[in-house]
Every structure is written in C-alpha cells, then in structure tokens.
Amino acid sequence: MHRCLLGDVSHSRSARKELTRQALLDAAVRLLADQGLSSLSLREVTRAAGIVPAAFYRHFADIGQLGVALVEQSLGGTRDAERMVRIGLTGSDELIEQSMAVLFEEVRRHPERHRFVARERYGGVAVVRRAIEEQLRRGADELAADLVSGGLDAAAYLREWPAEDVRMATTLFVDHMWQTAAALLDVVDDPRAMAALRERATRQLRLIVAGCEHWRG
Amino acid sequence: MHRCLLGDVSHSRSARKELTRQALLDAAVRLLADQGLSSLSLREVTRAAGIVPAAFYRHFADIGQLGVALVEQSLGGTRDAERMVRIGLTGSDELIEQSMAVLFEEVRRHPERHRFVARERYGGVAVVRRAIEEQLRRGADELAADLVSGGLDAAAYLREWPAEDVRMATTLFVDHMWQTAAALLDVVDDPRAMAALRERATRQLRLIVAGCEHWRG
DNA sequence: AACGTCGGTGCACAGGTGTTTACTGGGTGA
DNA sequence: TCACCCAGTAAACACCTGTGCACCGACGTT
DSSP: OOOOSBTBOOOOHHHHHHHHHHHHHHHHHHHGGGSOGGGOOHHHHHHHHTSOGGGGGGTOSSHHHHHHHHHHHHHHHHHHHHHHHHTTOOOHHHHHHHHHHHHHHHHHHOHHHHHHHHHHTTSSOHHHHHHHHHHHHHHHHHHHHHHHHSSOGGGGGGGGSOHHHHHHHHHHHHHHHHHHHHHHHTTTTOHHHHHHHHHHHHHHHHHHHHHHHTOOO | OOOOSBTBOOOOHHHHHHHHHHHHHHHHHHHGGGSOGGGOOHHHHHHHHTSOGGGGGGTOSSHHHHHHHHHHHHHHHHHHHHHHHHTTOOOHHHHHHHHHHHHHHHHHHOHHHHHHHHHHTTSSOHHHHHHHHHHHHHHHHHHHHHHHHSSOGGGGGGGGSOHHHHHHHHHHHHHHHHHHHHHHHTTTTOHHHHHHHHHHHHHHHHHHHHHHHTOOO
16 A cells, blocks of 8 residues: 655656655765764664665666755755856855855754765765765866856966866865854754854855965966 | 673773773774764674673764764874874975875874764764864864964964954864865775865865965964 | 566575673782 | 783674565556
C-alpha cells in the first residue's frame, strides 16, 4: 500500500516519485542540522520522510549520493542568485554590499542547507567534498568572468591582469564569502552578533579589494 | 590482566595511564583520516588502541571529550610554532613567507591532525567546534599582539589602528592560513599541486597585506 | 480490458553500537 | 607487609544499523 505524502491528490507516477525524493532531501537536511552526513543513517532519513528503509534505494544508491544531490540543490541556487545580483553593478563597494546581502538572505532562508555545506566541505564523505569544491570553483570562475568581461567599471583594471591572478583574487573573495556564511550560522539567532559579523566581513572584503587595486604582479 | 602497550617496561601507574591515553588519541587520529568524529565509534577506537571498550571511560567521558583533547594537541602545537617563528622578523614579506613555511611543515608532519581539525571546524560535534574556534581566536589575538607591540617595523602603522580593525585584519589572515591548510590536505601527495597552492596562498596573503597598507578606516 | 512496470511494503538477517556490572591483579602509600 | 586504589577485563544488555527478498497494487501502455 502506498503512503500518501501530500493527501490523496492523484499525481502521475513520476511526479509522486519526485515528491518523495524531495521529501527525502528535506528530511535529510532537517536531520543534518545537528549531525554530520557520515553519521546520518539511512533508516533515520526514511523514517523522517515517511517511507520504509528499503524504498530509499528507489531514489539513491546510498547516503553519499543523497549528499551530492543536496549540494547541488543548496549551492546551485545561491550561485545563481549571486550571479543575478551582479548584473548592472558599476562600483566595487556596490559589488561587496550586494553580494553580502544575497549571502545573508540565502543563509536566512535556508540555514540548514548552508550548515550542511559548511560541515561537509571538509567532511568525511569524499564524493560530497568533491561536489562542493566543484560548485565553489564554478562560483569563483563566474565571478572572474563577470568582472573581466562585465560592465563593472571599477574592476576594469582586472582586464590587464594575467588570468591566473584574477582567479587567485576571486578565489580569495569567494572563499571568504563562504567562510562568512559558515561563521554566520553560529550567530544566526543573535541579531547584534549578526550585524557585527556582517560589518567585519564587509570590511574584510573591502580590504581584499583594496589589495587588488594596489596589486603589483 | 593489564595489556602491555609498549613491552614489559615497568612504569608508574600514572605514566602507564598517560601512555594508553595517548594510544587512544593516536588511534583516533588514525581512524579519523577517512571519517568524521561523529561517526567514529568508541569500540573502534579502543580496538585500535588495544584496550577493551569499557576502559575508554577511564580516560574520557565520551568521544566528544576525546575530540577536544585532540584539538588542543593539534592546534596548540602549531600555534606555538607560528608564534616562535615570528620573533625577530622585520618585513611583512618575511612574515608571510615564514608563517607559510611553518604551516606547510606542520601539515607535512601531522597531516592527520590537521585533516581532523579541518573536518571538525564546522563539524557535527558542538563542543569540538567551540574548542577549535577558541584556538583560532587565540591565534588571531596573538598575531595582533605580536604585530602591534612586537618589533616588526613593516607593521608599525598598525599601532594607530583601532583595536577592532587590527583584529578584523588578523582574523582574515589566520582564517586564510587555515583554509590553506585544509586545501593543502587534498593535494598533500602531489608536489606540483602543493607548490602551486603555496604560491597562490602566498600571493593571497600578500594581497591582504597590500590591502592593509592602503586601508582607510 | 489485459498486462507490464515500478514505487512502496513487511520481514528477516547478521552484525555493530554505547553502557553497565562485577571482577582481577599489580602499583603505591601507610 | 598489608590494605587500598584503580586501570583494565569479560560478559551481558537492549538497541540500532544496512541490505536482501518476496510481495502488493496503482499507474501507464498497448
């Protein structure tokens, strides 16, 4: 007998499958609020998702694959949002301010997802670690591309940098953004600490940009 | 019957206890090479250390406490080494070069320990996360103190900065060092990738320092 | 209307887990 | 020398784990 996850509304089979797949992801991210992926048990997830353990295998080969799906869902969205906010910017202070705003908003909306990413970036599951590193690399590459060929006047000088130096700088920028996200999670329920962190992180990004402006290869 | 961990050499009781305590820490760090602390089982550790599960409680209340001890052993040593190398330095390039040298040497000597720290910094065990954050905070504070009141001429301008700004900068510096250590672990057996990472990280630190030199509060 | 597909079920298995309990026997201080 | 201490032992406890298997029944196709 099939369990009804969202009432008795009749769905196509593939839609129902997608529904329980998402239920698994949601349940997992909820449970991962206070434990690492490598200690998350398959039974625990299926229990929270409202299905039987063996049914897990209809969606993922193992917990690691579920982790990879979670990474794509979590970082893909934020990466896109960061990219969107960059179009039309002209000043570097604006870039910093807006990027930080998107980051804080994303963490506010999905704290569990970002907690998961922070945990697993150097966590125990190799395949998940790789997936995260890949997403961050793409983030740094996109930033580099936007800065060099985009309309951000204040970054025009980057066009004369060697590509490797640009990547060096954008990697530092993106890494620091994610480190900030990770630190943010520990103070997410203390508005004053959040404001202080945002202020400090913003200044740190300005410091990095100031370094770029006075960089001699 | 007491198991002999290092032959039949007779030791005082407290010395023997210290010996098996260290055996537990060593076994744990070895097992943590490819898993997170939260999925490390007490039985696994005691098996690898050559004692019976119940004897674990003679040394630690639970796996979390063992983790805290591991943090102190791992980060304490590196923090001291970083501090030592700083005495007598005068130039900021020298500071960067020497700090990076110590970092790479420490990671080379104890890759497992640093892998553990990287994993658990945002890992699933709250008490261990706190212990790591505390060590990093002390590292940034010590760097700030050494720069402001030490003999590093190139950093003399920092004496006129507000204390909060100095901490902002040293936190960025220290955070980036540890992020580098974490990244280093993924390429520790590829000399060319190691050299590339070291080059990039050094340039990133120079970029940060350049930012400091042109900082307007 | 008949039939194959396949997401979900229920049950079983062998093995691992943390923790408690009563114990042993060698180092140690009186 | 003798009695205490206490690190380490052995066995048992109840519980949780991943995975295999046969099965069911609604959906979708022909």
